[in-house]
Structure formats: structure tokens, C-alpha cells
Amino acid sequence: MLGLVLGMAGCSGEKAASKPATKTLADRFEIKVGSQPVRMQLAVLEAEMMRGLMERRDLAPDEGMLFVYRRPQRLSFWMRNTPLPLDIGFFNRHGMLEEIYPMHPFDETSVQSRSTMLSLALEMNQGWFREHGVKPGAALDMAALRAALTARGFDPRRFGFEE
Incomplete structure (x- = not known):
């Protein structure tokens, strides 16, 4: 009887292992901005957005954090x-x-968008946009963002990101 119970436990473990694990904030996804590939962390949940890049001392040259909002709005960030x-x-x-706006270390002054119709905010090392020639209009x-949201366990349609 013990052998049967152990055998069944092994089978259920195999099924769980074959299902891909949902990605988390710690995972990075390659998403291009214009022609520039960026390894992005996706901040989707409110707690992830509130934490953002706080207390991070370094960010790789082509790494950033993308904040994804459920509805278009005016966006406001601080440091x-x-x-x-x-x-x-x-x-x-x-x-x-x-x-695009610069943000300075520990500055608690809000950097607010002019537009009220924004759904995404990308934080990168200061100078990245200029150095890579990425300008408004890029x-x-x-498609890569929708795939990343799906990998994180979110339905991209809930954010208005239809195909």
C-alpha cells in the first residue's frame, strides 16, 4: 500500500513539473523600443509598481523596468x-x-506626464534614450509585451493590448 501511495505522489509531482511556472517580477523579457532590445522587468501589480526600482544600486546598460497600467491615464513618478x-x-x-523625462536620485518631486492617455512607463538608466536615438514616436x-504579460499570468486584453 505504501508503494502505491508513493507511486501516486510521484505521478502528481511529474504533472506539476511539466506545467511551466508563471514568471515573476524578477524575470526579464526582451522587448524592443524602436530597434533597441531592452531586457525589461514588468511591474504590473500595485505592490510591484509602488516598489519600482527603489534601493537598486545598479541597472545593466540595456535593462529597465516597464510599468503596465490597466487603463490610460496621466502618469506621475518620483524617486x-x-x-x-x-x-x-x-x-x-x-x-x-x-x-521622456530625466529623474534624479532621491528626488521626491513628481515627474508627471502631460498626456492623460498613457498606459506604459519605462525606467532606464539616465541617458539611455538619448544614447540610443530613441525619441518620441518610437x-x-x-507583440513581445503581450507575450511577456501572458508569461507573467496576465491577460493582455485586460490592459487594452489587443492584437
């Missing part, structure tokens, strides 16, 4: 407990870059 100099790019729900690879 509380964030020692890295960053740039932030604001995108509409179609993935079009509309605005497009975020929305």
Missing part, C-alpha cells in the same frame, strides 16, 4: 529611495513613445 539616475519614457496603449514591440 523616493532610488539612488540611480534614471530617464522615464511614457507610452500610450498602442506602444508609441510620447514623452514604438514598443507590443
